[in-house]
Amino acid sequence: MPDAEPTLEELLERYATLRDTLQGLELERDALAAQIKAALAAGARAETDLYRAELKVSRRVEYPLDRFRDAFGDAAALEVAVIDRKKAEALAKAGDLDGERLRDLAVVKEVQALVLVPKTR
Secondary structure, three states: OOOOOOOOHHHHHHHHHHHHHHHEEEEEEEHHHHHHHHHHHOOOOOEEEEEEEEEEEEEEEOHHHHHHHHHHHHHHHHHOOOOOHHHHHHHHHOOOOOHHHHHOOOOOEEEEEEEEEOOOO
C-alpha cells in the first residue's frame, strides 16, 4: 500500500540511515575545512563561481584554573567552578575579586572559522 504509514522499525531504519549519512558528511566537511583553513592561513586564496573562502578569527578569554586558584583561593575558584568568564568578571565588578589581577590572569584564545562569503554582495 503506497499510502500506508511506515512501521516503527522502518522509521528507525530511515533515521539510522540519515544519521549515519550526516555523520559521514560532517566528518568529510570537517576534514575539508581543516585543509582549506590551513591553505588560507598559509596565504592561499580559494573561490568558486558562487563563494569566496575567508578565515574569520574570533577571540575567547579564559582564566586557567590553576592560576585563578593561586590568585584568588579555593573558595573563589569553587564559586566560579568552570571559571565562567562572565561570572568571574561579575565578581570583579562587585568588588569580590581584584579586577586588575583578574585581567592579568586572562588568556585569549583565537579560533579560526571557515566562512563562505557569497560573491553576489
